[in-house]
Amino acid sequence: MTTDDLKRLVRTVPDFPSPGxxxxxxxxxxxxxxxLSACIDHLAHKARAAGAQAVAGMEARGFIFGAAVAARMGLGFIPVRKPGxxxxxxxxxxxxLEYGRDRLEIDPTAIREGQRVVIVDDLIATGxxxxxxxxxxxxxxxxxxxALFVIDLPELHGAERLRGAGLTVEALMDFPGH
Incomplete structure (x- = not known):
């Protein structure tokens, strides 16, 4: 399946979680x-090209895609968790965050010094x-x-923000709006 085929499989829900x-x-x-299998194939191809030695994904939807990419490549997966x-x-x-703060945690023993880790998540919004x-x-x-994503929302400039921090950012598809 092409990325255009995959894009057609993403449902758009208007006015959720708030109007507009x-x-x-x-x-x-x-x-x-x-x-799903094609999506994982596309992401794994990009992760392989990036020289990934492990894949990290953020809770929760990053676990879906990141763990599947890691498994497809025969690599370990590093879960980036919410606190506690x-x-x-x-x-x-x-x-x-836009309104407040949050925290991420990892088990540092899951990573070897200098290990090439590629981040995989479902969507990049503000970054x-x-x-x-x-x-x-x-x-x-x-x-x-x-950092690899299934979806980019370019109008929110998250990919630009990550590129400004020295990351190469790729997404399988993008959608207008927010």
């Missing part, structure tokens, strides 16, 4: 076996979470140069 928002729902994509979800000593990073994840992975010793 066009929510890009991946549920219809991941429910389509051939589409890991049973071991973690390192974390606080980051700003705040992906930027924090990249910084956190780097704090743990990872070499992070690439």
């Amino acid at each position: 928002i066009l929510f890009r729902d991946i549920t219809t994509l991941i429910a389509h076996g051939e589409g 979800k890991l049973p071991v000593k973690t390192i974390g990073i606080d980051y700003a 705040g979470t992906a930027l924090a994840a990249a910084e956190l992975l780097r704090m743990a010793g990872a070499h992070v140069t690439h």
Whole structure:
């Protein structure tokens, strides 16, 4: 399947979670076996080209795509978690949201010093979470140069923000609006 075929599998839900928002729902994509498999193939191809030695994904939808890409490539997966979800000593990073703050945590023993880690997530909007994840992975010793997404919302400038921080950003598709 082409990325155009995959794009047609993404459902748009108007006015969710608030009026004026066009929510890009991946549920219809991941429910389509051939589409999900093709999506993982496309992302794995990009991760392989980036020299990935491991894949990281952010909770929760990044787990869906990131773990599948890692498995397809025979690599390990590094879960980037919300606070308090890991049973071991973690390192974390606080980051700003549009209205407030949040935190991400990882198990630093999941990463080897200098390991090439590619970030995979479902969607890039403002880029705040992906930027924090990249910084956190780097704090743990990872070499992070690439972030891959299924969907980019370019009008929110997240990909630009990540590129400004030295990351190569690729998405399988983009949608107008926010």
